[in-house]
Amino acid sequence: LHSKLPKVGTTIFSQISQLAARHQAINLSQGFPDFPADALLLDKLAEYSRQGLNQYAPMPGIAELREQIAMLIQRCYQRDVSAELDVTVTSGATEALFVAISAVVQAGDEVIVFDPAYDSYEPAINLCGATAVHIALQAPGYRIDWQQVAKSITARTKLIIVNSPHNPTGMVFSQADWLALQQLVLQHNLYCISDEVYEHMVFDGAAQLSAHCLPELAQRSFIVSSFGKTFHVTGWKLGYCVAPAALTAEFRKLHQYVTFSSFTPAQYAVAAMLKQRPQQVVGLGAFYQRKRDSFAGLLQHSRFKLLPCQGTYFLLADYSAISDMDDVQFCQWLTTEHKVAAIPLSVFYQSPPNARIIRFCFAKQDSTLQAAAELLCQI
Numbered sequence: 001l002h003s004k005l006p007k008v009g010t011t012i013f014s015q016i017s018q019l020a021a022r023h024q025a026i027n028l029s030q031g032f033p034d035f036p037a038d039a040l041l042l043d044k045l046a047e048y049s050r051q052g053l054n055q056y057a058p059m060p061g062i063a064e065l066r067e068q069i070a071m072l073i074q075r076c077y078q079r080d081v082s083a084e085l086d087v088t089v090t091s092g093a094t095e096a097l098f099v100a101i102s103a104v105v106q107a108g109d110e111v112i113v114f115d116p117a118y119d120s121y122e123p124a125i126n127l128c129g130a131t132a133v134h135i136a137l138q139a140p141g142y143r144i145d146w147q148q149v150a151k152s153i154t155a156r157t158k159l160i161i162v163n164s165p166h167n168p169t170g171m172v173f174s175q176a177d178w179l180a181l182q183q184l185v186l187q188h189n190l191y192c193i194s195d196e197v198y199e200h201m202v203f204d205g206a207a208q209l210s211a212h213c214l215p216e217l218a219q220r221s222f223i224v225s226s227f228g229k230t231f232h233v234t235g236w237k238l239g240y241c242v243a244p245a246a247l248t249a250e251f252r253k254l255h256q257y258v259t260f261s262s263f264t265p266a267q268y269a270v271a272a273m274l275k276q277r278p279q280q281v282v283g284l285g286a287f288y289q290r291k292r293d294s295f296a297g298l299l300q301h302s303r304f305k306l307l308p309c310q311g312t313y314f315l316l317a318d319y320s321a322i323s324d325m326d327d328v329q330f331c332q333w334l335t336t337e338h339k340v341a342a343i344p345l346s347v348f349y350q351s352p353p354n355a356r357i358i359r360f361c362f363a364k365q366d367s368t369l370q371a372a373a374e375l376l377c378q379i
């Protein structure tokens with residue numbers, strides 16, 4: 001077979017999680033919580049399933065959930081979106097990203113992505129016959145140099161993909177970042193995919209901003225989020241995409257043939273949760289900030305040097321005081337010899353910098369973070 005993705009292997013998330021399981025290591029690699037979701041959400045899932053809501057949902061998602069999503073966007077960003085025309089429920093943010101990319105990108109196009117980049121973007125771009133143009137961000141702040149972005153735009157540039165709060169670095173866009181992005185998108189007639197799956201995990205009193213806050217940018221954007229992150233249920237694979245009606249119409253043409261619709265009882269359960277416990281979403285930033293601070297505090301006396309983290313549930317650590325192994329080798333060694341699994345940063349780059357940095361996920365019970373930190377402090 002002539003591979004359409006010759007450079008793609010098994011994702012790092014599967015590789016390291018398998019290694020962690022095999023070596024009984026504490027898994028701080030793949031990003032998922034090890035604590036249960038709210039009991040109401042779990043009860044609702046069972047309840048709706050028992051009630052018989054187990055058949056295909058409407059293609060764009062159930063109306064109740066799309067209405068709750070529109071209300072959430074109004075509450076968080078004071079933007080009015082049409083539940084009927086602008087919101088599509090998807091099987092995780094992963095599906096939304098794949099469909100949005102496929103809906104706008106044509107063969108020969110260029111798409112700007114920022115390294116370290118979430119690993120699902122580039123294969124989707126390549127399957128369209130297009131090229132990803134990588135702009136590398138630098139430690140420790142990983143800020144975007146918008147003048148460099150402007151210089152990377154060519155007549156072929158069709159789309160720019162941004163991700164704030166940013167996985168894996170924890171960088172969060174400022175208002176100036178959003179304005180600079182909007183200016184380039186409008187000036188060059190680009191489309192934007194704004195991957196905002198960590199939107200509710202912003203720390204230290206920073207404003208929760210979004211492409212939703214900039215009306216002209218929002219007019220050219222597919223804004224993607226994930227209930228897996230927001231409600232601690234990554235395995236439910238439930239997300240959504242918000243885009244203006246014309247873009248949503250194209251998006252739905254693909255969504256209807258990629259999957260048609262997403263897991264029905266989970267849609268009802270999440271709609272009930274958004275209606276009955278909206279404070280869960282509002283409190284998510286404080287919830288994860290406390291975990292960030294307690295994990296960082298526990299690692300204070302380790303030889304890892306922690307990088308700033310403004311959002312997400314990931315924390316970067318520089319291990320150059322411990323080893324000069326490359327980060328992939330280091331993560332293998334850390335998992336097999338010290339029983340803590342983490343993700344190497346270099347896998348998210350086209351041209352990896354010569355850095356010694358790995359990513360820990362702190363979406364874990366306090367006892368897990370404590371146990372991991374004890375092991376990490378012995379190294």
Ligand code: PMP
Nearest residue numbers: 092093094118167197226228239
């Ligand atoms: N984008 C980013 C930046 C992510 O970190 C993730 C989840 N790891 C996704 C998209 C995919 O989200 P989902 O699990 O809802 O498909």
Ligand code: GLN
Nearest residue numbers: 013014029030031032167
């Ligand atoms: N988004 C998760 C992470 O960054 C993993 C998702 C996946 O396993 N594909 O760790």
